Amino acid sequence: MPSRIAIVEDEVELASLIEYNLTRGGFQTRVFPGSEGTIKELEAWRPDLIVLDVMLPGQDGFEICRKLRQTGPLSITPILFLTARSDEVDRVLGLEIGGDDYITKPFSPRELLARIKAHLRRIEGGAPAKSTELLVGPFRVDTAARRVFRNSVELELTSTEYRLLEFFLAHPAHAWSREDLLREVWGEQHFVTPRTVDVHIRRLREQIETQPDEPVYLVTVRGFGYRFELAV
Numbered sequence: 733m734p735s736r737i738a739i740v741e742d743e744v745e746l747a748s749l750i751e752y753n754l755t756r757g758g759f760q761t762r763v764f765p766g767s768e769g770t771i772k773e774l775e776a777w778r779p780d781l782i783v784l785d786v787m788l789p790g791q792d793g794f795e796i797c798r799k800l801r802q803t804g805p806l807s808i809t810p811i812l813f814l815t816a817r818s819d820e821v822d823r824v825l826g827l828e829i830g831g832d833d834y835i836t837k838p839f840s841p842r843e844l845l846a847r848i849k850a851h852l853r854r855i856e857g858g859a860p861a862k863s864t865e866l867l868v869g870p871f872r873v874d875t876a877a878r879r880v881f882r883n884s885v886e887l888e889l890t891s892t893e894y895r896l897l898e899f900f901l902a903h904p905a906h907a908w909s910r911e912d913l914l915r916e917v918w919g920e921q922h923f924v925t926p927r928t929v930d931v932h933i934r935r936l937r938e939q940i941e942t943q944p945d946e947p948v949y950l951v952t953v954r955g956f957g958y959r960f961e962l963a964v
């Protein structure tokens with residue numbers, strides 16, 4: 733069954749261009765104008781990935797993302813932002829809104845397609861086949877359901893945060909450089925910078941640490957990268 737890609741974009745010509753290319757790339761697509769009912773329509777359609785423009789006529793893409801992340805069926809669906817300005821990129825990287833990736837306009841359809849495929853591959857190939865449960869300290873990972881619990885309380889993670897945390901929990905007590913993490917978590921086709929790793933780490937600490945500024949699990953290895961500590 734082809735993966736379903738939602739395109740939330742109010743510029744009709746750009747939306748058609750994206751749709752044309754994604755359809756040719758073998759995806760099932762649907763365009764949403766970003767208007768009032770878009771969130772409900774998205775949740776009803778259940779896409780596998782959402783391409784979300786930032787500049788929309790009513791609520792902006794960040795607002796839509798934030799609402800989708802709160803609850804509901806699309807709370808961990810990958811969201812790839814279309815941004816036009818560098819300050820928007822900063823907000824996407826700030827990740828307070830829970831996006832997974834961004835692409836700046838103008839972009840080539842081929843690049844968009846490559847990124848979408850990279851995200852979908854990670855979802856499909858992400859979970860180990862044999863075991864579906866990982867127990868590390870107070871953390872329990874249900875890899876089949878892609879859920880993480882800390883002392884039985886479920887963490888609210890974006891799909892990138894989930895992959896990053898799952899990777900750390902699967903390889904505790906090992907120091908990883910930012911480049912290692914980009915390769916292992918974002919994959920060969922990563923389009924992100926080492927700074928992105930830091931932003932995700934900070935976000936993750938807010939979820940898993942009692943005091944995010946003084947982390948005891950996800951610690952900084954000075955001048956190198958990060959390590960997940962078991963002995964606390």
Ligand code: CA
Nearest residue numbers: 742785787788
């Ligand atoms: Ca727009």
